[in-house]
Amino acid sequence: MEVLTMNGTAVHAEAAAGKGRRYRLDRPELLAPAGNLEKLKFAVHYGADAVYIGGQSYGLRSNADNFSFEEMREGVEFAARYGAKVFVATNIYAHQEDLPGIADYLKQLEAAGIAAIITADPAIVETAMAHAPGLEVHLSTQQSTMNWQAVKFWKEVGLPRVVLARETSMEEIREIKSKVDLELEVFIHGAMCSSVSGRCVLSNHFTDRDSNRGGCCQSCRWKYDLHQDHGPVGDPGDHMFTMGSKDLCMIRHIPDLIEAGVDSFKIEGRMKSIHYVASVVGAYRQAIDAYMADPEGYALRPAWEEEIGKAANRPLNTGFFYSTPGASEHIYEPEEKPAPYDFAAIVREYDPKTGIAVVEQRSPFRPNTEVEFVGPGGRSFKQVAGPLADMDGKAVDVARHPLQLLRIRTSEPVAPLDMMRKKIGSA
Numbered sequence: 001m002e003v004l005t006m007n008g009t010a011v012h013a014e015a016a017a018g019k020g021r022r023y024r025l026d027r028p029e030l031l032a033p034a035g036n037l038e039k040l041k042f043a044v045h046y047g048a049d050a051v052y053i054g055g056q057s058y059g060l061r062s063n064a065d066n067f068s069f070e071e072m073r074e075g076v077e078f079a080a081r082y083g084a085k086v087f088v089a090t091n092i093y094a095h096q097e098d099l100p101g102i103a104d105y106l107k108q109l110e111a112a113g114i115a116a117i118i119t120a121d122p123a124i125v126e127t128a129m130a131h132a133p134g135l136e137v138h139l140s141t142q143q144s145t146m147n148w149q150a151v152k153f154w155k156e157v158g159l160p161r162v163v164l165a166r167e168t169s170m171e172e173i174r175e176i177k178s179k180v181d182l183e184l185e186v187f188i189h190g191a192m193c194s195s196v197s198g199r200c201v202l203s204n205h206f207t208d209r210d211s212n213r214g215g216c217c218q219s220c221r222w223k224y225d226l227h228q229d230h231g232p233v234g235d236p237g238d239h240m241f242t243m244g245s246k247d248l249c250m251i252r253h254i255p256d257l258i259e260a261g262v263d264s265f266k267i268e269g270r271m272k273s274i275h276y277v278a279s280v281v282g283a284y285r286q287a288i289d290a291y292m293a294d295p296e297g298y299a300l301r302p303a304w305e306e307e308i309g310k311a312a313n314r315p316l317n318t319g320f321f322y323s324t325p326g327a328s329e330h331i332y333e334p335e336e337k338p339a340p341y342d343f344a345a346i347v348r349e350y351d352p353k354t355g356i357a358v359v360e361q362r363s364p365f366r367p368n369t370e371v372e373f374v375g376p377g378g379r380s381f382k383q384v385a386g387p388l389a390d391m392d393g394k395a396v397d398v399a400r401h402p403l404q405l406l407r408i409r410t411s412e413p414v415a416p417l418d419m420m421r422k423k424i425g426s427a
Helices: 037-045 069-081 102-111 122-131 148-157 170-179 202-207 251-260 274-293 302-309
Strands: 002-004 010-012 029-033 050-054 085-089 116-119 136-139 161-163 183-190 247-249 264-267 341-351 356-361 370-374 380-384 388-390 405-409 419-423
Touching: 029 037, 029 183, 029 274, 037 050, 037 069, 037 274, 050 069, 069 085, 102 122, 116 122, 122 136, 148 161, 148 170, 161 264, 170 183, 170 251, 183 251, 183 274, 251 274, 251 302, 264 274, 274 302, 274 341, 274 370, 274 419, 341 370
Parallel strands: 029 050, 029 264, 050 085, 085 116, 116 136, 136 161, 161 183, 183 264
Antiparallel strands: 002 010, 183 247, 341 356, 341 419, 356 405, 370 380, 370 419, 388 405
16 A cells, blocks of 8 residues: 655555554653753653753744754753653744755754654655654644644654644544544643734734744733724723733643543643743643543642642633633733742752752742742642851852852752742742
């Protein structure tokens, strides 16, 4: 049996089906964002099965730190220790001037050990399949795929996975999975676009920065005054609003996602902080594991939602999974709540004999402040911070210097890459 690729070249069905690989994962993959190497390590350490990153070309997050090839290799090596994979977003819509050099770039990704690229442009799909056959090609949500016929088309082209559009409903996911034996990846947490799966031209219009080539200025989140008949309504600021949508959160609906056949649970946020990535990944990791261990006895734990709420969040909803979002699912006024905690420090070392931890400062804190230590698997405890000392043993009245290493006694054991946070407003 033969099928046709996009350029009309005949290939064997086995090759077009991903060389005989399976199209249903044994358990859902938790896929996390990583804007830089440090975020990658935290995402994997806190439970991600895979991470997606950006290189320094061809991605839609040009303002993220992004990865050199050397950093990619280090990230792949670190992830492999945990049995995790690294994907690279090459999800721009390419103009002709973008295409020279793409084949060499993809070959370098393959050589760096990258497991897959996430792409939308057929030219990049075809180039990857021809020049970097060791890379899996996952279809980006930028293609706005929402029906089983389109998924079937991409399977016949040879892709093992499709990232569905954010606008796809739970019912549509079930139908797609029942008709096409292919891995489905779905966004389950993070920012939603006011346009259709990122196909926006507001940024181009306002700032000449192309959303679909990595330059989105997020103009939907700007504050606007209301005008009528060429003049403002009221005084400036009286009717200020934004066009941003609420963020997606599916932590309450893990059973629905798994039972619908979603293979990869994707968290948005390559521009988000370490604290955000670790907190959100950790909560979803626990929820997925709890369901897989005992589907019949599964129950949502309030601690998971509380953990997500301690990271920086906009108001949350369930997106398009159960209904079409209306006016109430957008943010027109100041956000309802700030995150209640600041990310204060990272644990770098711990001596179990003395109970002393070495922490790296990320925001100011001082002795006698209530802090919380958090680690993978839901480990956490609160304490009042005791005396602080620098690495020379000198007492410190406040941890005010960015990335400063400090010694602090902890009331319970901690481990490297545990986080310390404090309530907002406490110094």
